[in-house]
Amino acid sequence: MAKTDEKIRAPLEQQYQEQLLALKQNDPDTPPPSWLLSPKMVLLFILGGETLNYKKGRKTQQVAITQKFFGDRRLVERAIITLASERALLLIGEPGTGKSWLSENLAAAICGNSTLTIQGTAGTTEEHIKYTWNIAKVIAEGYSRDNRVPSPTMVAMNQGGLLRFEEITRCVPDVQDSLVSILSDKSIAIPELPDDNMVWARPGFNLIATANSRDQGVNELSAALKRRFNYIHIPVVSDGATEQAIIAQRIAELTEQYQLTVSVQPDVIELLSRVFRELRQGRTEDGIKIKPVSSTLSTAESIAVLLDASLHAQYLGSGDVGARSLAENMVGAVVKEEANDRAVLAEYLNTIAKSRGATDSLWNAFYLAAKGAL
Known part of the structure; x- marks a missing residue:
């Protein structure tokens, strides 16, 4: 049973309360009128990357300022x-x-x-x-x-x-x-x-x-x-490494929020990011021109697909997020209202994914599962 004071998602000022207090205690500048923090500390809160001392009562502890926006x-x-x-x-x-x-x-x-x-x-x-x-x-x-x-x-x-x-x-x-x-x-x-x-x-x-x-x-x-x-x-995140970092950080937060015990390997995140990025841009990382889909296939959509795959692995699967659970949830994100997107995804699977699957077991499992789901 859920506790009466629990929330599915608390406001960010509550989620990051310690970080905001640590930033305020270490703020060297005077904030503008009615601002909690100075512009320099607001920037640090958004971009993260530092660890600050935070005094809580008589104790001093260190608080890592995490990156919120990439x-x-x-x-x-x-x-x-x-x-x-x-x-x-x-x-x-x-x-x-x-x-x-x-x-x-x-x-x-x-x-x-x-x-x-x-x-x-x-x-x-x-x-x-x-x-x-x-x-x-x-x-x-x-x-x-x-x-x-x-x-x-x-x-x-x-x-x-x-x-x-x-x-x-x-x-x-x-x-x-x-x-x-x-x-x-x-x-x-x-x-x-x-x-x-x-x-x-x-x-x-x-x-x-x-x-x-x-x-x-x-x-x-x-x-x-x-x-x-x-x-x-x-802009849409076009750099693969940055997009994978966003997905990894956000899925870690959601895994904790949903109390999941599944493991998500980096190669699964890399595959998800790469497929979405290539279908979005209409070009593979190898320089091969392909048809793009009409769906946005944003980073947020990638995170939603991976969360669904994690929930499937937790409750109906083996406990590991693999190519099968990823592919089955990905198809619904790519193929929505536009009938042409179905043909675009099918062509991508039969050309790009199948070719990569000949030398990569993860891509082969993804190709077979996605083709079956499609």
Whole structure:
């Protein structure tokens, strides 16, 4: 039985609480207004790579700052500096490139609260962005500050914190444009309260939005709103070693979270990363041109496939994640709605995977299992 206080996934500021406290204790600079850490320490939190002394009561222990984001250092630096300025930040890229993950880590390190989030959808309204009212109390007592239900935006403004706006291009233009006055004037007008009709943001308030590049044109931002954002494009990880490091670190965290005892060998991660990368790019590492699939096949998708394979190995398999469990779960990730992707994967298996399987037992097992699953 699960304990009543257990969570499937705690906010990052709770997961990395010791790391954040160690960074704060060792911070040599003065943070900007309302920031938990200075920009230099926020960068260290995101990129990791150091071990710091951490005083807990009378005891001193060492805390390793782990790497959270494996992208270009310059992208992270630009993101941090943008959030310290008057401009909002828009992270844009292919699905599964880590935009939301970077956004959440930035919020956890900067203001210690990554939960002030608006999820953009076709049903998101201006009230979701600004505020609503407790209708029952309004009917009984009338409009008042106490009967107002603040949005995550308003809470972030009151705290001088960061608002995270996920999938902003999913919102209709009229809803998007309700952010213009918030980003320009750093305020929200409340016409129902004539004597208390403005909420002003405290220093430190800013906004991190994300958008999928595949959604561009669905509900493109207006020119007025674009001017208030600094755009940072997050590319798909193309380096094999970096992608394998991301998968290995994340799957280790998920294995602990799901209390799995399975073992995942590096060669299995290498095979998974290589297949996804080649099908995504339309070219093998040997320089052979192949047909690409329409699916994104991002690093996040690789992690999901490997987690499913680990769960299968734990509960229905031998306890080791091998080519069979990997292949059976991979097929569903590659072949989705596009019928052509099935033919592309079949051609890849019959040419590239089969050829490699002639001299490599792991690739041979993968080829046979994937062909059977397909």
